[in-house]
Amino acid sequence: MKLKDKVALITGGSSGIGRGICHAFAKEGAAVVFVGLSEQKGKRTEEELLKLGCNALFIQADLADRSKLPSIVEMVIERFGKLDVLVNNAQSSINVTFEETTEEVMDLALNTGFWSTFILMNSALPYLKLTKGKVINFVSGAGMIGLSKQASYAAAKEAIRGISRVAATEWGRYGINVNLISPIANSPxxxxxxxxHPNAYNKMVSLIPLGRLGDCEEDIGRAAVFLASSDADYITGQTIMVDGGTVMVR
Known part of the structure; x- marks a missing residue:
């Protein structure tokens, strides 16, 4: 029960990696508040967590609506009275070439990924100071190695990496840890x-040294549990590659 009595806020928790993190946190004793766009998927995941005995709450919200983001944090505080862990996992994007990347395409990636991460971090800061909390932001090897047709996605993820390192430097004095996970997993x-695109899929898997995709809960979720727990109290500002060795940071 590494996260017993902890309260976590997780974005993009209705499916995929976010859902895996919710399940992993629930099994370690955390109360889980998660945000998703689809009410149907969110309610389904909420029911799964409640069956695990987790104190769970689903918040349906469009993270691209910046004006509504601070209220998400306030809902957590109203329900649980504190916030220990913030996980910014949600991201939407459209994969097109650099030439085809319009301002609208770039805005989608920045609004759902970068801006939501930035605003939620600032909104959560007063409460994370009180708990000496943890922030876990999600990034991608796409920006580190420059994957084709990933301009907007890479831009959002590298912007998240940049602000996370700055926050790790500035917030260390409050006892707050800020780290990043760069995953590859069997997401939707x-x-x-x-x-x-089976050829592209097979090529991607062939480049993973461990020879398989990560599992959303057992691999990515467990890594998030580690970073959210006291086991990672002396780790901050780091990008943890949970991708089977695909990108080896030097």
Whole structure:
């Protein structure tokens, strides 16, 4: 029960990696508040967590609506009285070439990924100071190695990496840890890739030294549990590559 009595806020928790994190946190004793766009998927995940005995709350929200983001944190405080862990996992983007990347395409990635992360971090800061809390932001190897057709996605993820390192430097004096996870997992998006573009999928898997995709809960979720727990109290400002060795940071 590494997260017993902890309260966590997780974005994009209705499916995929976010859902895996919710389940992993629940099994370690955390109360879980998660945000998602789809009410149907969110309610389904909420029911799963409640069956595990987790004190769970689903918040339906569009993270691209910046004006509503501070109220999400306030809902957590109203329900639980504190916030120990903030996980910024949600991200939407459209994969097109650099030439085809319009301002609208870039705005989608920045609004759902970068801006939501930035605003939620600032909104959560007063409460994280009180708990000496943890922030876990999600990034991607796409920005580190420059994957084709990932301009907006890479831009959002590298912007998140930048502000996370600054926050780690500035917030260390409050006892707050800020770290990043860069995953590869069997998320719904990857499953669609397997069906729609099997050659690209097979190539991606072939480049993973461990020879398999990560599991959303057992691999990515467990890594998030580690960073959220006291086991990671002396780790901050780091990008943890949970990708089977695909990108080896030097």
């Amino acid at each position: 998006g990857v499953e669609r890739l397997q069906v729609e």
